[in-house]
Amino acid sequence: MDRAAIGKRGEIEAARFLESRGYKVLEQIDLVARDGHTVVFIEVKTRGSDRFGAPTASVDAKKQKKILLTSQFYIESNRLFDSDLRFDVVGIEINGGKLAFELVKNAFEATEG
Secondary structure, eight states: OOHHHHHHHHHHHHHHHHHTTTOEEEETTTEEEEETTEEEEEEEEEESOSTTOOGGGGOOHHHHHHHHHHHHHHHHHTTOTTSEEEEEEEEEEEETTEEEEEEETTOSOOOOO
């Protein structure tokens, strides 16, 4: 399976995983969901092996900045100015066709600068 296919499968599986935990997926850009009254922006990282470390560890400051910019656009476009916001990361490892999920709630915070 190539990287794009692994990533797409990861987003689909992450949406199912989150919905089974009560999230309501609103968008797949990676994912935007609602957890109760909180709008959650979720970065999905999928790996076919642990050769490069845990998938969740790859959400560095550069990636966080990109997610924050995307979230600002989404908030403005959908007029969600008064919503509570959160940034989560879902890591998925595919091993022998089996999926292992790791959900990191509040993985990072929106910061100025």
